[in-house]
Amino acid sequence: xxxxxxxxxxxxxxxxxxxxxxxxxxxxxxxxxxxxxxxxxxxxxxxxxxxxxxxxxxxxxxxxxxxxxxxxxxxxxxxxxxxxxxxxxxxxxxxxxxxxxxxxxxxxxxxxxxxxxxxxxxxxxxxxxxxxxxxxxxxxxxxxxxxxxxxxxxxxxxxxxxx
Numbered sequence: 001x002x003x004x005x006x007x008x009x010x011x012x013x014x015x016x017x018x019x020x021x022x023x024x025x026x027x028x029x030x031x032x033x034x035x036x037x038x039x040x041x042x043x044x045x046x047x048x049x050x051x052x053x054x055x056x057x058x059x060x061x062x063x064x065x066x067x068x069x070x071x072x073x074x075x076x077x078x079x080x081x082x083x084x085x086x087x088x089x090x091x092x093x094x095x096x097x098x099x100x101x102x103x104x105x106x107x108x109x110x111x112x113x114x115x116x117x118x119x120x121x122x123x124x125x126x127x128x129x130x131x132x133x134x135x136x137x138x139x140x141x142x143x144x145x146x147x148x149x150x151x152x153x154x155x156x157x158x159x160x161x162x163x
Contacts, residue, residue, distance in 0.1 A: 009107070009134030010134055011109035012133055014109040015150075018150045020150065022140040027041035042130065046070040047070045048069075048129050049139065050066050050068065050129045051068075051132075052106045052131065053066075053089065054099060055089055056090040057084040062094065063082070063115055063116040063118060064116070066119040066120060071120070071159040071160060071162060073159070078118065078156060081156040082154065097112075098113050099112055102136060108132075109151070117151050117154065118155075119156070120156065128144070
């Protein structure tokens with residue numbers, strides 16, 4: 001079987017530009033399948049798949065939160081951590097307009113607009129994480145510390161375990 005060519009997305013360009021070592025992983029994307037599908041397709045734990053969620057505060061200012069795939073975001077704790085009254089997910093059109101990525105393929109790297117980026121603090125306790133590479137069906141594995149090398153990350157404690 002021929003090896004699939006890895007698409008060169010803005011995220012991949014940023015990782016290469018900053019000389020970040022990464023491993024690309026293509027998988028069969030399923031609409032609304034989320035991190036459970038990508039983890040299953042790649043044979044990895046959902047906890048190490050990091051989802052990139054676009055939220056907005058009470059003033060409609062967008063931000064990104066990086067969260068474990070098997071966790072939800074406590075919007076109350078996130079709002080408190082970033083010093084605002086309220087945070088909620090923004091609609092898909094706004095998310096795509098702000099990031100330049102289609103929902104399901106949103107990466108924190110190479111976004112159209114520079115957005116504040118929060119990351120669940122426990123992500124940095126992991127050896128490697130799998131994060132969106134800027135296209136549906138493409139994850140890249142990286143060392144979590146590399147996130148802070150190229151992104152202005154604010155660590156937060158906003159995870160709610162789904163179990």
